[in-house]
Amino acid sequence: MHIEVEETAVGPVRLFRINTGSCNGCDVELAVTSAVTEFDVEQLGCRYTESAHEADIVLITGPLTIRARDEVLRLYAQAPRDKVTVAVGVCPVSGGVFRDSYAVDGPIERHLPVDVNIPGCPPRPQALLAGIGAALEIRRARRDREEPARNPDHRKHHGTDNFPARGRMSYDAKACVDCRMCRHVCAAGAIRFEAGDGGVRLTLWHNSCVFCGLCSHYCPTGALSVTGDWRLDHRAADAFTQIERGEVPYAPCTGCGEAIIPTAPQLLHAAFRRPNPEIEKLKNLCPACRQLMSIGVPRR
Ligand code: SF4
Ligand code: SF4
Structure with missing residues:
Protein backbone atom coordinates (compact mmCIF):
# COMPACT_ATOMS: atom_id res chain seq x y z
CA MET A 1 0.00 0.00 0.00
CA HIS A 2 1.46 3.35 -1.04
CA ILE A 3 0.99 6.19 1.42
CA GLU A 4 2.38 9.64 0.84
CA VAL A 5 3.27 11.11 4.22
CA GLU A 6 3.19 14.88 4.59
CA GLU A 7 5.14 16.75 7.27
CA THR A 8 5.74 20.44 7.85
CA ALA A 9 9.14 21.87 8.83
CA VAL A 10 7.91 21.82 12.43
CA GLY A 11 6.33 18.34 12.43
CA PRO A 12 3.07 16.71 11.26
CA VAL A 13 0.38 18.59 9.37
CA ARG A 14 -2.14 19.77 11.96
CA LEU A 15 -5.86 19.15 11.60
CA PHE A 16 -8.36 21.27 13.50
CA ARG A 17 -12.06 20.36 13.78
CA ILE A 18 -14.95 22.79 14.03
CA ASN A 19 -18.44 21.46 14.81
CA THR A 20 -21.02 24.00 13.58
CA GLY A 21 -24.02 22.22 15.10
CA SER A 22 -23.83 18.68 13.79
CA CYS A 23 -25.67 15.59 15.06
CA ASN A 24 -22.15 14.26 15.84
CA GLY A 25 -22.37 11.48 13.26
CA CYS A 26 -19.46 12.94 11.26
CA ASP A 27 -17.58 13.73 14.46
CA VAL A 28 -17.81 10.10 15.55
CA GLU A 29 -16.39 9.03 12.18
CA LEU A 30 -13.61 11.62 12.55
CA ALA A 31 -12.82 10.14 15.98
CA VAL A 32 -12.18 6.86 14.15
CA THR A 33 -9.39 8.61 12.24
CA SER A 34 -7.47 9.13 15.46
CA ALA A 35 -8.55 6.09 17.48
CA VAL A 36 -8.40 3.20 15.00
CA THR A 37 -4.98 2.30 13.63
CA GLU A 38 -6.23 1.28 10.19
CA PHE A 39 -7.74 4.72 9.59
CA ASP A 40 -5.38 6.87 11.65
CA VAL A 41 -4.52 10.23 10.05
CA GLU A 42 -0.97 9.72 11.29
CA GLN A 43 -0.43 7.45 8.28
CA LEU A 44 -0.83 10.63 6.18
CA GLY A 45 1.63 12.54 8.37
CA CYS A 46 -1.20 14.43 10.13
CA ARG A 47 -2.17 14.97 13.72
CA TYR A 48 -5.15 16.66 15.39
CA THR A 49 -4.57 19.88 17.28
CA GLU A 50 -6.69 21.62 19.92
CA SER A 51 -5.61 25.09 18.77
CA ALA A 52 -7.11 26.91 15.80
CA HIS A 53 -3.93 29.02 15.62
CA GLU A 54 -1.96 25.89 14.63
CA ALA A 55 -4.37 24.60 11.98
CA ASP A 56 -2.99 23.63 8.58
CA ILE A 57 -6.26 21.97 7.59
CA VAL A 58 -9.66 22.89 9.06
CA LEU A 59 -12.34 20.15 9.06
CA ILE A 60 -15.89 21.48 9.38
CA THR A 61 -18.88 19.34 10.41
CA GLY A 62 -22.54 20.29 10.81
CA PRO A 63 -25.09 22.47 8.99
CA LEU A 64 -24.01 25.80 10.62
CA THR A 65 -26.71 26.71 13.08
CA ILE A 66 -27.49 30.39 13.57
CA ARG A 67 -26.72 29.95 17.23
CA ALA A 68 -23.17 28.69 16.53
CA ARG A 69 -22.44 30.91 13.51
CA ASP A 70 -20.58 33.85 15.09
CA GLU A 71 -18.42 31.61 17.29
CA VAL A 72 -17.61 29.35 14.31
CA LEU A 73 -16.53 32.30 12.17
CA ARG A 74 -14.47 33.75 15.02
CA LEU A 75 -12.70 30.42 15.52
CA TYR A 76 -12.13 29.97 11.80
CA ALA A 77 -10.55 33.43 11.54
CA GLN A 78 -7.97 32.39 14.16
CA ALA A 79 -6.53 29.74 11.84
CA PRO A 80 -3.58 30.74 9.62
CA ARG A 81 -4.46 32.42 6.31
CA ASP A 82 -3.05 29.59 4.16
CA LYS A 83 -5.19 26.86 5.78
CA VAL A 84 -7.05 24.37 3.61
CA THR A 85 -10.75 23.99 4.45
CA VAL A 86 -12.64 20.72 4.22
CA ALA A 87 -16.44 20.37 4.54
CA VAL A 88 -17.15 16.99 6.17
CA GLY A 89 -20.57 15.43 5.47
CA VAL A 90 -23.52 16.74 3.45
CA CYS A 91 -24.55 19.24 6.17
CA PRO A 92 -21.75 21.79 5.65
CA VAL A 93 -21.74 21.06 1.90
CA SER A 94 -25.43 21.59 1.14
CA GLY A 95 -27.35 21.68 4.42
CA GLY A 96 -28.43 18.05 4.01
CA VAL A 97 -31.84 17.34 5.55
CA PHE A 98 -31.54 20.58 7.58
CA ARG A 99 -31.16 22.87 4.57
CA ASP A 100 -34.60 24.51 4.97
CA SER A 101 -34.47 24.80 8.77
CA TYR A 102 -35.09 28.23 10.28
CA ALA A 103 -32.24 27.48 12.70
CA VAL A 104 -29.61 26.97 9.98
CA ASP A 105 -27.58 29.51 8.00
CA GLY A 106 -25.68 27.14 5.71
CA PRO A 107 -24.23 25.87 3.51
CA ILE A 108 -20.90 26.87 5.01
CA GLU A 109 -19.56 28.13 1.67
CA ARG A 110 -21.89 31.10 2.08
CA HIS A 111 -19.58 32.34 4.84
CA LEU A 112 -16.07 31.04 4.13
CA PRO A 113 -14.12 29.46 1.25
CA VAL A 114 -14.22 25.65 1.09
CA ASP A 115 -11.53 23.68 -0.77
CA VAL A 116 -12.69 20.06 -0.46
CA ASN A 117 -16.12 18.46 0.02
CA ILE A 118 -16.52 15.02 1.58
CA PRO A 119 -20.24 14.24 1.16
CA GLY A 120 -21.97 11.40 2.97
CA CYS A 121 -24.14 11.07 6.07
CA PRO A 122 -21.78 10.39 7.62
CA PRO A 123 -18.84 9.78 5.29
CA ARG A 124 -17.07 6.57 6.21
CA PRO A 125 -13.45 6.68 7.46
CA GLN A 126 -11.98 5.74 4.06
CA ALA A 127 -13.75 8.74 2.54
CA LEU A 128 -12.42 10.98 5.32
CA LEU A 129 -8.84 9.86 4.68
CA ALA A 130 -9.33 10.37 0.94
CA GLY A 131 -10.69 13.88 1.52
CA ILE A 132 -7.85 14.77 3.87
CA GLY A 133 -5.49 13.37 1.21
CA ALA A 134 -7.09 15.74 -1.33
CA ALA A 135 -6.62 18.64 1.13
CA LEU A 136 -2.93 17.73 1.52
CA GLU A 137 -2.57 17.77 -2.24
CA ILE A 138 -4.11 21.25 -2.45
CA ARG A 139 -1.83 22.41 0.36
CA ARG A 140 1.23 21.00 -1.40
CA ALA A 141 0.22 22.55 -4.73
CA ARG A 142 -0.35 25.94 -3.11
CA ARG A 143 3.03 25.75 -1.45
CA ASP A 144 4.62 24.92 -4.83
CA ARG A 145 2.28 27.39 -6.59
CA GLU A 146 0.88 24.66 -8.87
CA GLU A 147 -2.68 23.81 -9.87
CA PRO A 148 -3.81 20.84 -7.71
CA ALA A 149 -4.69 17.65 -9.61
CA ARG A 150 -8.43 17.42 -10.35
CA ASN A 151 -8.72 13.71 -9.67
CA PRO A 152 -6.45 12.75 -6.80
CA ASP A 153 -5.45 9.09 -7.07
CA HIS A 154 -4.92 8.49 -3.35
CA ARG A 155 -8.57 7.55 -2.79
CA LYS A 156 -7.91 3.87 -3.26
CA HIS A 157 -4.99 3.63 -0.87
CA HIS A 158 -6.63 3.72 2.52
CA GLY A 159 -8.50 1.18 4.60
CA THR A 160 -10.45 -1.80 3.46
CA ASP A 161 -13.44 -2.17 1.16
CA ASN A 162 -14.47 -5.62 2.29
CA PHE A 163 -17.34 -4.75 4.61
CA PRO A 164 -20.84 -3.68 3.59
CA ALA A 165 -21.75 -0.03 4.03
CA ARG A 166 -23.95 2.46 2.28
CA GLY A 167 -22.45 4.61 -0.43
CA ARG A 168 -23.47 6.54 -3.51
CA MET A 169 -26.82 5.79 -5.19
CA SER A 170 -26.90 4.35 -8.67
CA TYR A 171 -29.67 5.07 -11.21
CA ASP A 172 -30.77 2.97 -14.18
CA ALA A 173 -32.98 5.09 -16.44
CA LYS A 174 -33.92 2.03 -18.53
CA ALA A 175 -35.90 0.64 -15.56
CA CYS A 176 -37.47 3.96 -14.51
CA VAL A 177 -41.20 4.66 -15.13
CA ASP A 178 -41.21 8.32 -14.00
CA CYS A 179 -43.55 7.63 -11.07
CA ARG A 180 -41.49 10.09 -8.95
CA MET A 181 -41.97 8.12 -5.75
CA CYS A 182 -38.23 8.53 -5.14
CA ARG A 183 -38.50 12.31 -5.07
CA HIS A 184 -41.54 12.08 -2.81
CA VAL A 185 -39.68 10.08 -0.13
CA CYS A 186 -36.33 11.88 -0.35
CA ALA A 187 -36.14 14.03 2.79
CA ALA A 188 -32.82 15.48 1.64
CA GLY A 189 -34.28 16.92 -1.57
CA ALA A 190 -31.49 15.24 -3.53
CA ILE A 191 -33.68 14.16 -6.49
CA ARG A 192 -35.01 16.40 -9.19
CA PHE A 193 -37.02 15.78 -12.38
CA GLU A 194 -37.04 17.92 -15.50
CA ALA A 195 -39.10 17.43 -18.64
CA GLY A 196 -37.00 17.67 -21.78
CA ASP A 197 -37.83 17.41 -25.48
CA GLY A 198 -36.90 13.74 -25.71
CA GLY A 199 -37.87 12.49 -22.26
CA VAL A 200 -37.88 13.08 -18.52
CA ARG A 201 -34.53 13.56 -16.83
CA LEU A 202 -33.75 12.52 -13.24
CA THR A 203 -30.81 14.16 -11.48
CA LEU A 204 -29.61 12.91 -8.08
CA TRP A 205 -27.17 15.23 -6.32
CA HIS A 206 -24.57 13.32 -4.28
CA ASN A 207 -23.82 16.43 -2.22
CA SER A 208 -27.31 16.26 -0.69
CA CYS A 209 -27.90 12.50 -0.53
CA VAL A 210 -27.75 11.08 3.00
CA PHE A 211 -27.54 7.43 1.89
CA CYS A 212 -30.85 6.62 3.62
CA GLY A 213 -31.81 4.26 0.78
CA LEU A 214 -35.53 5.16 0.96
CA CYS A 215 -35.70 6.01 -2.76
CA SER A 216 -34.35 2.56 -3.53
CA HIS A 217 -36.71 0.91 -1.03
CA TYR A 218 -39.82 2.53 -2.52
CA CYS A 219 -38.80 2.47 -6.19
CA PRO A 220 -41.23 -0.04 -7.72
CA THR A 221 -38.88 -1.10 -10.51
CA GLY A 222 -35.43 -1.22 -8.93
CA ALA A 223 -34.21 1.74 -11.01
CA LEU A 224 -32.42 3.16 -7.97
CA SER A 225 -30.01 1.10 -5.91
CA VAL A 226 -27.58 1.66 -3.06
CA THR A 227 -23.92 0.93 -3.80
CA GLY A 228 -21.00 0.60 -1.39
CA ASP A 229 -18.95 3.18 -3.29
CA TRP A 230 -17.65 5.76 -0.82
CA ARG A 231 -15.41 7.61 -3.30
CA LEU A 232 -17.22 10.94 -3.22
CA ASP A 233 -14.61 13.44 -2.06
CA HIS A 234 -14.00 16.22 -4.56
CA ARG A 235 -12.75 19.75 -4.88
CA ALA A 236 -15.46 22.19 -3.84
CA ALA A 237 -15.16 23.87 -7.26
CA ASP A 238 -16.41 20.63 -8.83
CA ALA A 239 -19.48 20.36 -6.57
CA PHE A 240 -22.07 20.57 -9.36
CA THR A 241 -20.51 17.72 -11.32
CA GLN A 242 -21.23 15.27 -8.49
CA ILE A 243 -24.47 13.88 -9.86
CA GLU A 244 -26.18 10.73 -11.03
CA ARG A 245 -28.28 11.41 -14.10
CA GLY A 246 -30.37 9.60 -16.68
CA GLU A 247 -33.22 10.24 -19.08
CA VAL A 248 -36.40 8.20 -19.48
CA PRO A 249 -37.30 8.59 -23.15
S1 SF4 B 1 -36.40 5.92 -10.07
FE1 SF4 B 1 -37.98 4.48 -9.36
S2 SF4 B 1 -39.20 5.68 -7.89
FE2 SF4 B 1 -37.99 7.15 -9.10
S3 SF4 B 1 -39.35 7.76 -10.78
FE3 SF4 B 1 -38.09 6.06 -11.53
S4 SF4 B 1 -39.33 4.24 -11.13
FE4 SF4 B 1 -40.21 5.86 -9.89
S1 SF4 C 1 -30.72 7.61 -0.54
FE1 SF4 C 1 -32.33 8.34 -1.95
S2 SF4 C 1 -34.00 9.07 -0.61
FE2 SF4 C 1 -32.14 8.90 0.66
S3 SF4 C 1 -31.24 10.96 0.56
FE3 SF4 C 1 -30.25 9.76 -1.08
S4 SF4 C 1 -31.49 10.21 -2.89
FE4 SF4 C 1 -32.71 10.85 -1.13
Whole structure:
Protein backbone atom coordinates (compact mmCIF):
# COMPACT_ATOMS: atom_id res chain seq x y z
CA MET A 1 0.00 0.00 0.00
CA HIS A 2 1.46 3.35 -1.04
CA ILE A 3 0.99 6.19 1.42
CA GLU A 4 2.38 9.64 0.84
CA VAL A 5 3.27 11.11 4.22
CA GLU A 6 3.19 14.88 4.59
CA GLU A 7 5.14 16.75 7.27
CA THR A 8 5.74 20.44 7.85
CA ALA A 9 9.14 21.87 8.83
CA VAL A 10 7.91 21.82 12.43
CA GLY A 11 6.33 18.34 12.43
CA PRO A 12 3.07 16.71 11.26
CA VAL A 13 0.38 18.59 9.37
CA ARG A 14 -2.14 19.77 11.96
CA LEU A 15 -5.86 19.15 11.60
CA PHE A 16 -8.36 21.27 13.50
CA ARG A 17 -12.06 20.36 13.78
CA ILE A 18 -14.95 22.79 14.03
CA ASN A 19 -18.44 21.46 14.81
CA THR A 20 -21.02 24.00 13.58
CA GLY A 21 -24.02 22.22 15.10
CA SER A 22 -23.83 18.68 13.79
CA CYS A 23 -25.67 15.59 15.06
CA ASN A 24 -22.15 14.26 15.84
CA GLY A 25 -22.37 11.48 13.26
CA CYS A 26 -19.46 12.94 11.26
CA ASP A 27 -17.58 13.73 14.46
CA VAL A 28 -17.81 10.10 15.55
CA GLU A 29 -16.39 9.03 12.18
CA LEU A 30 -13.61 11.62 12.55
CA ALA A 31 -12.82 10.14 15.98
CA VAL A 32 -12.18 6.86 14.15
CA THR A 33 -9.39 8.61 12.24
CA SER A 34 -7.47 9.13 15.46
CA ALA A 35 -8.55 6.09 17.48
CA VAL A 36 -8.40 3.20 15.00
CA THR A 37 -4.98 2.30 13.63
CA GLU A 38 -6.23 1.28 10.19
CA PHE A 39 -7.74 4.72 9.59
CA ASP A 40 -5.38 6.87 11.65
CA VAL A 41 -4.52 10.23 10.05
CA GLU A 42 -0.97 9.72 11.29
CA GLN A 43 -0.43 7.45 8.28
CA LEU A 44 -0.83 10.63 6.18
CA GLY A 45 1.63 12.54 8.37
CA CYS A 46 -1.20 14.43 10.13
CA ARG A 47 -2.17 14.97 13.72
CA TYR A 48 -5.15 16.66 15.39
CA THR A 49 -4.57 19.88 17.28
CA GLU A 50 -6.69 21.62 19.92
CA SER A 51 -5.61 25.09 18.77
CA ALA A 52 -7.11 26.91 15.80
CA HIS A 53 -3.93 29.02 15.62
CA GLU A 54 -1.96 25.89 14.63
CA ALA A 55 -4.37 24.60 11.98
CA ASP A 56 -2.99 23.63 8.58
CA ILE A 57 -6.26 21.97 7.59
CA VAL A 58 -9.66 22.89 9.06
CA LEU A 59 -12.34 20.15 9.06
CA ILE A 60 -15.89 21.48 9.38
CA THR A 61 -18.88 19.34 10.41
CA GLY A 62 -22.54 20.29 10.81
CA PRO A 63 -25.09 22.47 8.99
CA LEU A 64 -24.01 25.80 10.62
CA THR A 65 -26.71 26.71 13.08
CA ILE A 66 -27.49 30.39 13.57
CA ARG A 67 -26.72 29.95 17.23
CA ALA A 68 -23.17 28.69 16.53
CA ARG A 69 -22.44 30.91 13.51
CA ASP A 70 -20.58 33.85 15.09
CA GLU A 71 -18.42 31.61 17.29
CA VAL A 72 -17.61 29.35 14.31
CA LEU A 73 -16.53 32.30 12.17
CA ARG A 74 -14.47 33.75 15.02
CA LEU A 75 -12.70 30.42 15.52
CA TYR A 76 -12.13 29.97 11.80
CA ALA A 77 -10.55 33.43 11.54
CA GLN A 78 -7.97 32.39 14.16
CA ALA A 79 -6.53 29.74 11.84
CA PRO A 80 -3.58 30.74 9.62
CA ARG A 81 -4.46 32.42 6.31
CA ASP A 82 -3.05 29.59 4.16
CA LYS A 83 -5.19 26.86 5.78
CA VAL A 84 -7.05 24.37 3.61
CA THR A 85 -10.75 23.99 4.45
CA VAL A 86 -12.64 20.72 4.22
CA ALA A 87 -16.44 20.37 4.54
CA VAL A 88 -17.15 16.99 6.17
CA GLY A 89 -20.57 15.43 5.47
CA VAL A 90 -23.52 16.74 3.45
CA CYS A 91 -24.55 19.24 6.17
CA PRO A 92 -21.75 21.79 5.65
CA VAL A 93 -21.74 21.06 1.90
CA SER A 94 -25.43 21.59 1.14
CA GLY A 95 -27.35 21.68 4.42
CA GLY A 96 -28.43 18.05 4.01
CA VAL A 97 -31.84 17.34 5.55
CA PHE A 98 -31.54 20.58 7.58
CA ARG A 99 -31.16 22.87 4.57
CA ASP A 100 -34.60 24.51 4.97
CA SER A 101 -34.47 24.80 8.77
CA TYR A 102 -35.09 28.23 10.28
CA ALA A 103 -32.24 27.48 12.70
CA VAL A 104 -29.61 26.97 9.98
CA ASP A 105 -27.58 29.51 8.00
CA GLY A 106 -25.68 27.14 5.71
CA PRO A 107 -24.23 25.87 3.51
CA ILE A 108 -20.90 26.87 5.01
CA GLU A 109 -19.56 28.13 1.67
CA ARG A 110 -21.89 31.10 2.08
CA HIS A 111 -19.58 32.34 4.84
CA LEU A 112 -16.07 31.04 4.13
CA PRO A 113 -14.12 29.46 1.25
CA VAL A 114 -14.22 25.65 1.09
CA ASP A 115 -11.53 23.68 -0.77
CA VAL A 116 -12.69 20.06 -0.46
CA ASN A 117 -16.12 18.46 0.02
CA ILE A 118 -16.52 15.02 1.58
CA PRO A 119 -20.24 14.24 1.16
CA GLY A 120 -21.97 11.40 2.97
CA CYS A 121 -24.14 11.07 6.07
CA PRO A 122 -21.78 10.39 7.62
CA PRO A 123 -18.84 9.78 5.29
CA ARG A 124 -17.07 6.57 6.21
CA PRO A 125 -13.45 6.68 7.46
CA GLN A 126 -11.98 5.74 4.06
CA ALA A 127 -13.75 8.74 2.54
CA LEU A 128 -12.42 10.98 5.32
CA LEU A 129 -8.84 9.86 4.68
CA ALA A 130 -9.33 10.37 0.94
CA GLY A 131 -10.69 13.88 1.52
CA ILE A 132 -7.85 14.77 3.87
CA GLY A 133 -5.49 13.37 1.21
CA ALA A 134 -7.09 15.74 -1.33
CA ALA A 135 -6.62 18.64 1.13
CA LEU A 136 -2.93 17.73 1.52
CA GLU A 137 -2.57 17.77 -2.24
CA ILE A 138 -4.11 21.25 -2.45
CA ARG A 139 -1.83 22.41 0.36
CA ARG A 140 1.23 21.00 -1.40
CA ALA A 141 0.22 22.55 -4.73
CA ARG A 142 -0.35 25.94 -3.11
CA ARG A 143 3.03 25.75 -1.45
CA ASP A 144 4.62 24.92 -4.83
CA ARG A 145 2.28 27.39 -6.59
CA GLU A 146 0.88 24.66 -8.87
CA GLU A 147 -2.68 23.81 -9.87
CA PRO A 148 -3.81 20.84 -7.71
CA ALA A 149 -4.69 17.65 -9.61
CA ARG A 150 -8.43 17.42 -10.35
CA ASN A 151 -8.72 13.71 -9.67
CA PRO A 152 -6.45 12.75 -6.80
CA ASP A 153 -5.45 9.09 -7.07
CA HIS A 154 -4.92 8.49 -3.35
CA ARG A 155 -8.57 7.55 -2.79
CA LYS A 156 -7.91 3.87 -3.26
CA HIS A 157 -4.99 3.63 -0.87
CA HIS A 158 -6.63 3.72 2.52
CA GLY A 159 -8.50 1.18 4.60
CA THR A 160 -10.45 -1.80 3.46
CA ASP A 161 -13.44 -2.17 1.16
CA ASN A 162 -14.47 -5.62 2.29
CA PHE A 163 -17.34 -4.75 4.61
CA PRO A 164 -20.84 -3.68 3.59
CA ALA A 165 -21.75 -0.03 4.03
CA ARG A 166 -23.95 2.46 2.28
CA GLY A 167 -22.45 4.61 -0.43
CA ARG A 168 -23.47 6.54 -3.51
CA MET A 169 -26.82 5.79 -5.19
CA SER A 170 -26.90 4.35 -8.67
CA TYR A 171 -29.67 5.07 -11.21
CA ASP A 172 -30.77 2.97 -14.18
CA ALA A 173 -32.98 5.09 -16.44
CA LYS A 174 -33.92 2.03 -18.53
CA ALA A 175 -35.90 0.64 -15.56
CA CYS A 176 -37.47 3.96 -14.51
CA VAL A 177 -41.20 4.66 -15.13
CA ASP A 178 -41.21 8.32 -14.00
CA CYS A 179 -43.55 7.63 -11.07
CA ARG A 180 -41.49 10.09 -8.95
CA MET A 181 -41.97 8.12 -5.75
CA CYS A 182 -38.23 8.53 -5.14
CA ARG A 183 -38.50 12.31 -5.07
CA HIS A 184 -41.54 12.08 -2.81
CA VAL A 185 -39.68 10.08 -0.13
CA CYS A 186 -36.33 11.88 -0.35
CA ALA A 187 -36.14 14.03 2.79
CA ALA A 188 -32.82 15.48 1.64
CA GLY A 189 -34.28 16.92 -1.57
CA ALA A 190 -31.49 15.24 -3.53
CA ILE A 191 -33.68 14.16 -6.49
CA ARG A 192 -35.01 16.40 -9.19
CA PHE A 193 -37.02 15.78 -12.38
CA GLU A 194 -37.04 17.92 -15.50
CA ALA A 195 -39.10 17.43 -18.64
CA GLY A 196 -37.00 17.67 -21.78
CA ASP A 197 -37.83 17.41 -25.48
CA GLY A 198 -36.90 13.74 -25.71
CA GLY A 199 -37.87 12.49 -22.26
CA VAL A 200 -37.88 13.08 -18.52
CA ARG A 201 -34.53 13.56 -16.83
CA LEU A 202 -33.75 12.52 -13.24
CA THR A 203 -30.81 14.16 -11.48
CA LEU A 204 -29.61 12.91 -8.08
CA TRP A 205 -27.17 15.23 -6.32
CA HIS A 206 -24.57 13.32 -4.28
CA ASN A 207 -23.82 16.43 -2.22
CA SER A 208 -27.31 16.26 -0.69
CA CYS A 209 -27.90 12.50 -0.53
CA VAL A 210 -27.75 11.08 3.00
CA PHE A 211 -27.54 7.43 1.89
CA CYS A 212 -30.85 6.62 3.62
CA GLY A 213 -31.81 4.26 0.78
CA LEU A 214 -35.53 5.16 0.96
CA CYS A 215 -35.70 6.01 -2.76
CA SER A 216 -34.35 2.56 -3.53
CA HIS A 217 -36.71 0.91 -1.03
CA TYR A 218 -39.82 2.53 -2.52
CA CYS A 219 -38.80 2.47 -6.19
CA PRO A 220 -41.23 -0.04 -7.72
CA THR A 221 -38.88 -1.10 -10.51
CA GLY A 222 -35.43 -1.22 -8.93
CA ALA A 223 -34.21 1.74 -11.01
CA LEU A 224 -32.42 3.16 -7.97
CA SER A 225 -30.01 1.10 -5.91
CA VAL A 226 -27.58 1.66 -3.06
CA THR A 227 -23.92 0.93 -3.80
CA GLY A 228 -21.00 0.60 -1.39
CA ASP A 229 -18.95 3.18 -3.29
CA TRP A 230 -17.65 5.76 -0.82
CA ARG A 231 -15.41 7.61 -3.30
CA LEU A 232 -17.22 10.94 -3.22
CA ASP A 233 -14.61 13.44 -2.06
CA HIS A 234 -14.00 16.22 -4.56
CA ARG A 235 -12.75 19.75 -4.88
CA ALA A 236 -15.46 22.19 -3.84
CA ALA A 237 -15.16 23.87 -7.26
CA ASP A 238 -16.41 20.63 -8.83
CA ALA A 239 -19.48 20.36 -6.57
CA PHE A 240 -22.07 20.57 -9.36
CA THR A 241 -20.51 17.72 -11.32
CA GLN A 242 -21.23 15.27 -8.49
CA ILE A 243 -24.47 13.88 -9.86
CA GLU A 244 -26.18 10.73 -11.03
CA ARG A 245 -28.28 11.41 -14.10
CA GLY A 246 -30.37 9.60 -16.68
CA GLU A 247 -33.22 10.24 -19.08
CA VAL A 248 -36.40 8.20 -19.48
CA PRO A 249 -37.30 8.59 -23.15
CA TYR A 250 -40.77 9.42 -24.42
CA ALA A 251 -42.48 7.06 -26.87
CA PRO A 252 -45.59 7.79 -28.94
CA CYS A 253 -48.95 6.52 -27.62
CA THR A 254 -49.98 3.75 -29.98
CA GLY A 255 -53.53 5.14 -29.90
CA CYS A 256 -53.15 8.87 -30.56
CA GLY A 257 -49.41 9.50 -30.97
CA GLU A 258 -49.05 11.71 -27.88
CA ALA A 259 -45.58 11.50 -26.24
CA ILE A 260 -45.78 9.29 -23.12
CA ILE A 261 -43.52 7.30 -20.80
CA PRO A 262 -44.51 3.67 -21.51
CA THR A 263 -45.10 1.41 -18.52
CA ALA A 264 -41.94 -0.56 -17.70
CA PRO A 265 -42.12 -4.38 -18.02
CA GLN A 266 -40.95 -4.64 -14.37
CA LEU A 267 -44.07 -2.78 -13.25
CA LEU A 268 -46.40 -4.91 -15.33
CA HIS A 269 -44.77 -8.00 -13.95
CA ALA A 270 -45.13 -6.70 -10.37
CA ALA A 271 -48.82 -5.88 -10.92
CA PHE A 272 -49.97 -8.84 -13.04
CA ARG A 273 -47.20 -11.47 -12.66
CA ARG A 274 -47.85 -12.79 -16.19
CA PRO A 275 -49.38 -9.95 -18.23
CA ASN A 276 -51.60 -11.13 -21.07
CA PRO A 277 -51.49 -9.54 -24.57
CA GLU A 278 -54.40 -7.21 -23.75
CA ILE A 279 -52.50 -5.77 -20.80
CA GLU A 280 -49.34 -5.57 -22.89
CA LYS A 281 -51.24 -3.32 -25.31
CA LEU A 282 -52.19 -0.92 -22.49
CA LYS A 283 -48.59 -0.15 -21.58
CA ASN A 284 -48.01 1.90 -24.73
CA LEU A 285 -51.22 3.94 -24.46
CA CYS A 286 -51.76 7.37 -22.91
CA PRO A 287 -54.34 7.54 -20.06
CA ALA A 288 -57.11 8.79 -22.38
CA CYS A 289 -56.59 6.00 -24.92
CA ARG A 290 -56.36 3.47 -22.09
CA GLN A 291 -59.79 4.55 -20.85
CA LEU A 292 -61.18 4.35 -24.35
CA MET A 293 -59.82 0.86 -24.80
CA SER A 294 -60.87 -0.40 -21.35
CA ILE A 295 -64.34 1.07 -20.90
CA GLY A 296 -65.05 2.90 -24.12
CA VAL A 297 -65.32 6.31 -22.40
CA PRO A 298 -62.83 9.05 -23.26
CA ARG A 299 -61.21 11.24 -20.60
CA ARG A 300 -63.01 14.54 -20.03
S1 SF4 B 1 -36.40 5.92 -10.07
FE1 SF4 B 1 -37.98 4.48 -9.36
S2 SF4 B 1 -39.20 5.68 -7.89
FE2 SF4 B 1 -37.99 7.15 -9.10
S3 SF4 B 1 -39.35 7.76 -10.78
FE3 SF4 B 1 -38.09 6.06 -11.53
S4 SF4 B 1 -39.33 4.24 -11.13
FE4 SF4 B 1 -40.21 5.86 -9.89
S1 SF4 C 1 -30.72 7.61 -0.54
FE1 SF4 C 1 -32.33 8.34 -1.95
S2 SF4 C 1 -34.00 9.07 -0.61
FE2 SF4 C 1 -32.14 8.90 0.66
S3 SF4 C 1 -31.24 10.96 0.56
FE3 SF4 C 1 -30.25 9.76 -1.08
S4 SF4 C 1 -31.49 10.21 -2.89
FE4 SF4 C 1 -32.71 10.85 -1.13
